[in-house]
Amino acid sequence: xxxxxxxxxxxxxxxxxxxxxxxxxxxSHETMYWYRQDPGLGLQLIYISYDVxxxxxxxxxxGYRVSRKKREHFSLILDSAKTNQTSxxxxxxxxxxxxxxxxxxxxxxxIVV
Amino acid sequence: AQSVTQPDxxxxxxxxxxxxxxxxYSYFGTPxxxxxxQYPRQGLQLLLKYYPGDPVVQGVNGFEAEFSKSNSSFxxxxxxxxxxxxxxxxxxxTSNSGTYQRFGTGTKLQVVP
Numbered sequence: 516x517x518x519x520x521x522x523x524x525x526x527x528x529x530x531x532x533x534x535x536x537x538x539x540x541x542x543s544h545e546t547m548y549w550y551r552q553d554p555g556l557g558l559q560l561i562y563i564s565y566d567v568x569x570x571x572x573x574x575x576x577x578g579y580r581v582s583r584k585k586r587e588h589f590s591l592i593l594d595s596a597k598t599n600q601t602s603x604x605x606x607x608x609x610x611x612x613x614x615x616x617x618x619x620x621x622x623x624x625x626i627v628v
Numbered sequence: 629a630q631s632v633t634q635p636d637x638x639x640x641x642x643x644x645x646x647x648x649x650x651x652x653y654s655y656f657g658t659p660x661x662x663x664x665x666q667y668p669r670q671g672l673q674l675l676l677k678y679y680p681g682d683p684v685v686q687g688v689n690g691f692e693a694e695f696s697k698s699n700s701s702f703x704x705x706x707x708x709x710x711x712x713x714x715x716x717x718x719x720x721x722t723s724n725s726g727t728y729q730r731f732g733t734g735t736k737l738q739v740v741p
Contacts, residue, residue, distance in 0.1 A: 519671070546727065555637070557718065557733035558672075565727075573728075605671055609729075614679060615660065615722060617729060619671030 517542050521606050521620035528627050534593035536623045538606030546609040547589040548573070548617070549581065551602040558605065564589050596627045630655040630721045634732035641709050642740055649704040649735045651693075651719035661702040662720040663693055666734070672718060678702060689713070714739045 519540045528534050540547065545566045550558040550573075560573030562581040570581050578600060582590045589608075593600055603624050607617040633652045641647050653659055658680050664672040676687025683695040693704045702719060716736050722729040 548729070550731075555733060557634075558731040560728070560730065563727065574730075607671075614677055615729070616662070616674050616677065617664075617672070617720075619664075619673070621669070621671045 517610075517618055519606055519608055519618050519620040521604075521623045523623060524621065525624050526626070528596050528625065530598055530627055531595050534596050534600075534625060534627075536591040536593075536604055536606075536625070538589045538591070538620055539587055540589075540606075540608040540618070541587065542608060542610065542618070543586060544608035544610055544618075545586065546611075547583070548607045548609070549579070549589070549591045550605045550607065551575070552605060552622070553602050561591065561604075593625075596625075598627050601625060601627045630659070630723065630728065630730050632719050632721050632730055632732035634717075634719055634735050636735050637733070638736045638738065640738045640740060643711050644708050647704075647706040647709045647713075647737070649717050649719075649737070651702045651704065651732060653700055653702060653719070653721045655700075655721055655723075658724065660722045660724060661693075661695060662722070662729070663687065663691070663702075663704050664718045664720060664731075666716045666718065668715075675704070675717070709737075709739055711739045711741075713737060 549561040564583045606620045661678040663675040719732040
């Protein structure tokens with residue numbers, strides 16, 4: 516069964532703290548994504564990873580970094596979180612064999628206070 | 629750069645009535661288009677996708693969409709809406725490489741008795 520798993524699902528952090536959001540997929544997909552979802556803005560692309568240690572900025576990378584040391588895992592890191600990073604973060608992986616369909620995790624809801 | 633516009637933030641439909649959700653895209657070249665659905669507290673799931681060919685594509689749960697190059701549109705339709713269709717619907721566009729997938733802001737569908 517194709518699955519993208521995100522941890523944690525809910526997180527509250529104080530401003531200035533570090534945040535680690537983790538994503539795993541069991542499909543050996545090469546390309547993975549991090550998006551954030553905010554009301555009225557839809558999904559905004561933060562980072563893309565084409566494979567292990569091959570990452571590229573998306574549309575809104577400022578304040579974020581990523582790490583991909585294994586094909587199955589893709590992490591999003593916020594160094595010194597800010598209140599405007601309060602959002603729902605979605606990880607996705609891309610299946611080229613089924614026409615570039617994205618498979619999404621259930622999201623990680625981050626609140627920065 | 630590719631982009632997607634969903635002009636309706638919210639649509640309300642009576643159960644059993646027909647539905648159309650609008651999507652306009654901007655893309656230089658041949659677009660690949662998707663509709664995803666997001667149920668509460670979940671990630672996005674694919675409804676249907678368009679690749680160059682038949683302009684009308686069928687999806688899951690009775691949804692279909694029609695591609696129009698002249699109108700730069702990819703509207704989603706359903707003949708008879710069910711209460712379980714209450715969700716947020718996202719249109720997305722990508723290049724044929726599928727690397728950059730950009731989403732619209734979403735349309736929230738409410739189904740009333």
